[in-house]
Amino acid sequence: MGNEPLFLGKPVRPLVLGGGSWGTALAFHLASKGLPVTLWVRDETLCAMISSDRENRVYLPGAIFPKSLDVTSNIEKSLSEASFIVLAIPCQGVRETMKTLSSLGAPRLPIVSGTKGIEQKSLRMVSEIVSECYLSDPDQYAVLSGPSFAKEVVRNSPTAVVVASRSQVMAKETQSLFNTNYFKVYTRADVKGLEICGALKNVIALAAGISDGMGLGANSRAALLTRGLAEMTRLGVALGANATTFSGLGGVGDLYLTATGEQSRNRTVGVRLGRGEKLEDILRDLGQVAEGVTTAQSAHMLALGHGVDLPVTRAVYRLLYEEASLVEVLRDVMDRPMKDEEEF
Numbered sequence: 392m393g394n395e396p397l398f399l400g401k402p403v404r405p406l407v408l409g410g411g412s413w414g415t416a417l418a419f420h421l422a423s424k425g426l427p428v429t430l431w432v433r434d435e436t437l438c439a440m441i442s443s444d445r446e447n448r449v450y451l452p453g454a455i456f457p458k459s460l461d462v463t464s465n466i467e468k469s470l471s472e473a474s475f476i477v478l479a480i481p482c483q484g485v486r487e488t489m490k491t492l493s494s495l496g497a498p499r500l501p502i503v504s505g506t507k508g509i510e511q512k513s514l515r516m517v518s519e520i521v522s523e524c525y526l527s528d529p530d531q532y533a534v535l536s537g538p539s540f541a542k543e544v545v546r547n548s549p550t551a552v553v554v555a556s557r558s559q560v561m562a563k564e565t566q567s568l569f570n571t572n573y574f575k576v577y578t579r580a581d582v583k584g585l586e587i588c589g590a591l592k593n594v595i596a597l598a599a600g601i602s603d604g605m606g607l608g609a610n611s612r613a614a615l616l617t618r619g620l621a622e623m624t625r626l627g628v629a630l631g632a633n634a635t636t637f638s639g640l641g642g643v644g645d646l647y648l649t650a651t652g653e654q655s656r657n658r659t660v661g662v663r664l665g666r667g668e669k670l671e672d673i674l675r676d677l678g679q680v681a682e683g684v685t686t687a688q689s690a691h692m693l694a695l696g697h698g699v700d701l702p703v704t705r706a707v708y709r710l711l712y713e714e715a716s717l718v719e720v721l722r723d724v725m726d727r728p729m730k731d732e733e734e735f
């Protein structure tokens with residue numbers, strides 16, 4: 392008992408919310424360190440299957456759960472036993488989940504978020520939704536992001552990510568908690584920048600996939616990644632983020648992974664769109680979230696509201712939400728006025 396690891400002064404009892412690939416991978420990762428982890432899965436049938444198989448065969452087949460990983464669909468009981476929350480629910484479900492937690496009346500717990508996206512309609516980042524609906528103290532919030540496919544994390548492939556929190560203590564303690572010799576965790580202070588990186592890189596990955604699906608070639612993909620990074624940075628800086636965050640693991644690192652890695656759901660959606668398939672058919676086959684689809688709309692609206700030019704995001708938005716054709720959006724991007732590369 393005396394040597395029990397602590398997180399912010401309390402015994403480590405993580406409650407991971409989200410029984411998809413990322414929630415399962417993060418729960419697996421922490422439990423592999425011997426920590427007593429509870430994974431909350433909203434669907435009772437899936438929860439029972441996972442519990443008897445000791446494996447999430449729907450979302451992350453092949454990762455056999457360590458002994459200390461427990462699964463539940465009872466959020467109330469698991470919340471009362473937890474000392475902090477790891478959030479791994481798709482962005483559009485975060486508000487509803489935070490409201491549910493608040494309604495249970497249990498003490499508010501610190502949150503480490505692995506969710507990437509921007510809420511539609513409200514155009515809020517995850518940190519903002521959490522602070523509106525659940526946590527009043529932003530120092531109890533951290534975001535964990537960076538190039539990290541769930542499947543590779545549970546295979547112990549060497550991976551490097553970054554944790555950002557307004558509080559240095561929260562950042563450092565989260566770093567120590569998640570760090571292993573195959574999962575290297577860096578820290579930074581720029582929560583907003585890291586959240587914008589994680590959200591926007593999915594939209595640019597969709598664009599890169601579209602370009603590849605159309606067969607446009609390696610030049611086009613490189614141009615999209617580079618100009619995509621420039622527009623991610625432009626939006627971030629306009630919203631008060633630090634430009635250097637965009638050249639780190641959560642920015643260029645995750646952008647590169649998602650836009651070029653075959654495992655990416657966002658890239659896959661893009662490739663199939665680029666081949667002329669319908670979005671609804673692609674999403675039905677995928678059966679998992681591709682956050683870039685909703686974020687394309689949120690980011691486009693956010694950019695309009697702040698007077699920021701996001702041509703690649705606008706192209707993806709027009710294709711997904713305005714029924715523009717592939718030829719039209721390509722022309723929009725290529726027919727823009729000539730400018731200096733350094734022009735912001």
Ligand SMILES: NC(=O)C1=CN([C@@H]2O[C@H](COP(=O)(O)OP(=O)(O)OC[C@H]3O[C@@H](n4cnc5c(N)ncnc54)[C@H](OP(=O)(O)O)[C@@H]3O)[C@@H](O)[C@H]2O)C=CC1
Pocket residue numbers: 409410411412413414415433434437450479480481482483484485487488505506507508539540541542678679680682
């Ligand atoms: N997978 C990855 O490699 C990585 C993912 N991420 C991010 O993590 C987040 C989660 O993604 P991921 O796990 O991959 O997604 P998946 O599509 O694999 O799984 C989503 C999970 O969330 C559940 N869910 C959906 N909506 C709600 C809701 N409103 N309340 C509660 N649970 C809900 C689903 O439940 P049900 O089955 O009942 O629908 C499912 O268990 C995303 O923001 C993603 O970008 C970040 C880094 C890596």
Ligand SMILES: O=C(CO)COP(=O)(O)O
Pocket residue numbers: 507537538539540541593596645648649654655656657658680681682
């Ligand atoms: O965010 C991710 C890896 O860092 C996962 O990307 P996809 O959601 O495109 O699979």
